[in-house]
Amino acid sequence: xxxxxxxxxxxxxxxxxxxxxxxxxxxxxxxxxxxxxxxxxxxxxxxxxxxxxxxxxxxxxxxxxxxxxxxxxxxxxxxxxxxxxxxxxxxxxxxxxxxxxxxxxxxxxxxxxxxxxxxxxxxxxxxxxxxxxxxxxxxxxxxxxxxxxxxxxxxxxxxxxxxxxxxxxxxxxxxxxxxxxxxxxxxxxxxxxxxxxxxxxxxxxxxxxxxxxxxxxxxxxxxxxxxxxxxxxxxxxxxxxxxxxxxxxxxxxxxxxxxxxxxxxxxxxxxxxxxxxxxxxxxxxxxxxxxxxxxxxxxxxxxxxxxxxxxxxxxxxxxxxxxxxxxxxxxxxxxxxxxxxxxxxxxx
Ligand code: DNO
Numbered sequence: 001x002x003x004x005x006x007x008x009x010x011x012x013x014x015x016x017x018x019x020x021x022x023x024x025x026x027x028x029x030x031x032x033x034x035x036x037x038x039x040x041x042x043x044x045x046x047x048x049x050x051x052x053x054x055x056x057x058x059x060x061x062x063x064x065x066x067x068x069x070x071x072x073x074x075x076x077x078x079x080x081x082x083x084x085x086x087x088x089x090x091x092x093x094x095x096x097x098x099x100x101x102x103x104x105x106x107x108x109x110x111x112x113x114x115x116x117x118x119x120x121x122x123x124x125x126x127x128x129x130x131x132x133x134x135x136x137x138x139x140x141x142x143x144x145x146x147x148x149x150x151x152x153x154x155x156x157x158x159x160x161x162x163x164x165x166x167x168x169x170x171x172x173x174x175x176x177x178x179x180x181x182x183x184x185x186x187x188x189x190x191x192x193x194x195x196x197x198x199x200x201x202x203x204x205x206x207x208x209x210x211x212x213x214x215x216x217x218x219x220x221x222x223x224x225x226x227x228x229x230x231x232x233x234x235x236x237x238x239x240x241x242x243x244x245x246x247x248x249x250x251x252x253x254x255x256x257x258x259x260x261x262x263x264x265x266x267x268x269x270x271x272x273x274x275x276x277x278x279x280x281x282x283x284x285x286x287x288x289x290x291x292x293x294x295x296x297x298x299x300x301x302x303x304x305x306x307x308x309x310x311x312x313x314x315x316x317x318x319x320x321x322x323x324x325x326x327x328x329x330x331x332x333x334x335x336x337x338x339x340x341x342x343x344x345x346x347x348x
Contacts, residue, residue: 001296001338002026003331004062004306006322009033009049014324016056022328024335027059029102029306031066038069038082041089046096062261062304063093064102064232065196068178073107074162075174083181090182094189100260100304101186102232104196105175107163107207108156109142111199111237116320117312118276125312127321129200129240131273139205160205168208175210176223186228192260194230195220199237201244202273212241214249227257233296234263236308239287240275246287247295254299262296264289264334265308277309277321280330293337297345305338307331 005019007028019025032041032049053060066089069082090101104110114133117125140157151159166174179193186193201212210216217231231253238244253259266285267275275286282289310326312318 001301002061002304003335004029004304005327005331006030006064006306007053008319008322010052012322013318014322016053016058018324018328020057022331025058025331027061027304028053029062029064029304030060031063037067038071038085040085041066041092043092043096046092050096059097061097061099062102062306063098063100064261066090066093066101066103068103068105070108070159070162072178073105073171073174074166075170075177079174079178080181083178086178087182087185090185090191091189094185094191098191100192100194100230102194102196102261104198105171105178105211106198106204106209107166107171108159109139109204109207112142112204113320120276120278120311123313124326125320126277127309128276129274131271134204160207163207166208168210171208172210172219172223175220179224179226179229183224183226183228187226192228192230194232194259194261196232196263197234197237199234199240200273200275201237201241212238213244217249217253221256221258230258230260232261232263233259234265234308235287235289235292236263236265236267236277239267240273242269242272247291250292250295250301251299254296254301257300259296259299259301260303262301262303262305263308264292264305265310265330277311279311279326280307280333289334290337290341293334294341294345297338297341305334307334 003024004027007030032045035041050060072079072082113127114130115128118128140153198209198212203209266280268278268285278284307327307330309321312323314325316323
């Protein structure tokens with residue numbers, strides 16, 4: 001296991017030197033943020049980012065994300081050009097020492113929450129999701145951190161309309177087409193593609209989502225058995241789907257060598273499709289974080305881990321989900337779990 005931490009680049013209030021001081025931190029998970037989606041990242045920008053990380057004593061082996069242009073997801077004729085650009089990005093990143101690229105294939109919206117600052121009893125701030133509230137929102141006027149906010153409401157409406165002809169089958173075929181185009185570059189330079197599951201794992205605003213369950217993931221691996229076709233095992237995303245058996249999935253996909261990257265976080269269930277995020281500890285929420293770590297270790301998991309979304313605590317007013325303190329506590333907790341489980345598995 002290689003412990004990493006997400007870093008949003010030089011504008012991130014969390015600095016590399018803070019990250020470096022978290023025990024066992026091997027590297028950061030980052031990206032070139034200001035090149036428009038679909039364009040190739042300049043080599044010098046990649047090299048400069050890598051130098052910043054290395055000078056701080058941190059590796060830059062995981063990129064999250066190289067975003068996928070909507071034309072690729074929509075299967076528009078322009079997709080071939082964007083796929084070529086994507087493959088070129090992969091080559092450039094591989095040459096710069098990157099080993100894993102996290103991406104998602106969710107139409108239009110990335111992760112969605114209905115409250116980014118819910119106050120908890122102890123005064124912390126967390127992200128929360130309430131399905132009824134979300135269903136009542138106008139998708140053309142959403143603005144949330146973490147997804148591409150460069151659309152105007154008009155562009156967004158146009159995009160939503162363009163998806164009307166795209167169902168689960170079409171979207172899945174477009175994903176396979178995309179991966180067929182980029183996996184050769186991944187093989188050339190030794191990069192694992194790690195698709196991020198849908199967050200939350202169900203359709204949104206009538207838009208299809210195709211990576212929400214074990215069945216969905218099995219279908220993707222069956223369609224493309226290439227070992228570089230991997231998964232970001234995101235416990236919070238998959239875990240919001242109550243039918244997902246995370247322990248079984250973690251061990252199964254780790255054993256198959258399909259988990260180059262894990263996002264580990266905790267959620268607490270409320271209604272059937274409602275949840276709030278919380279501290280990483282197993283006892284803090286509904287997911288068996290200890291069991292998941294044990295399942296990963298038993299499956300021979302040897303990938304990158306990052307503590308996913310933390311609360312905002314100790315007066316920090318950080319980017320929702322991405323402050324320093326609670327993610328550092330999460331990393332420390334996860335380090336302890338991995339150490340204990342690995343020790344125990346070796347001795348028994
Ligand atoms: C949210 C993140 C996602 C993730 C993308 C990957 O906190 O996990 O935004 O980075 O879905 O492309």
